Amino acid sequence: xxxxxLRTLRxxxxxxxxxxxxxxxEAFAAEGLSVPLDEIARRAGVGAGTVYRHFPTKEALFQAAxxxxxxRIIAIARELAAAPDPGTAFFDFLDQLAAEGTVKxxxxxxxxxxxxxxxxxxxxxxxTAIGALLTRAQRAGAVRTDIAIDDLMRIIKGAFLAxxxxxxxxxxxxxxxxxxFDGLRAR
Numbered sequence: 001x002x003x004x005x006l007r008t009l010r011x012x013x014x015x016x017x018x019x020x021x022x023x024x025x026e027a028f029a030a031e032g033l034s035v036p037l038d039e040i041a042r043r044a045g046v047g048a049g050t051v052y053r054h055f056p057t058k059e060a061l062f063q064a065a066x067x068x069x070x071x072r073i074i075a076i077a078r079e080l081a082a083a084p085d086p087g088t089a090f091f092d093f094l095d096q097l098a099a100e101g102t103v104k105x106x107x108x109x110x111x112x113x114x115x116x117x118x119x120x121x122x123x124x125x126x127x128t129a130i131g132a133l134l135t136r137a138q139r140a141g142a143v144r145t146d147i148a149i150d151d152l153m154r155i156i157k158g159a160f161l162a163x164x165x166x167x168x169x170x171x172x173x174x175x176x177x178x179x180x181f182d183g184l185r186a187r
Contacts, residue, residue: 077129087142
């Protein structure tokens with residue numbers, strides 16, 4: 001749904017839509033696409049008709065849930081772009097991204113550039129926002145200069161996919177991302 005369309009919704013409809021998206025993100029992360037829309041409605045505390053009014057299909061809801069998550073990540077990156085220490089801002093952002101992405105596999109695909117047409121705009125905006133953090137950190141001498149945004153996104157996606165397993169412990173995830181982050185630091 002376009003931002004202009006969201007603004008025209010009544011405040012209660014915007015709240016319900018946000019509750020449905022939050023419940024869907026949680027449900028999709030926990031159970032994948034097999035979760036029924038009625039279950040998402042129950043978790044959101046709304047009727048099934050409310051879900052279908054905003055999202056006519058499960059695929060539309062899944063897409064909106066991913067775009068909403070990516071939009072929130074973009075907002076974090078843009079906020080950190082003005083931080084006084086570019087290196088700290090860059091690695092703080094990566095920490096937040098790692099925490100989000102290791103739990104939710106769909107984010108790995110969005111971050112990794114395997115965007116389908118409906119995700120092209122948000123993924124482009126995400127890459128631009130992360131690219132700004134990367135460039136600032138490189139100019140500050142905190143991140144190696146031979147890494148481009150495309151390289152960084154592939155590295156992050158690989159780390160997400162490598163650590164997204166029920167057999168992977170939190171300590172293993174932390175070590176994996178620590179090694180990745182150390183490899184990004186300027187020497």
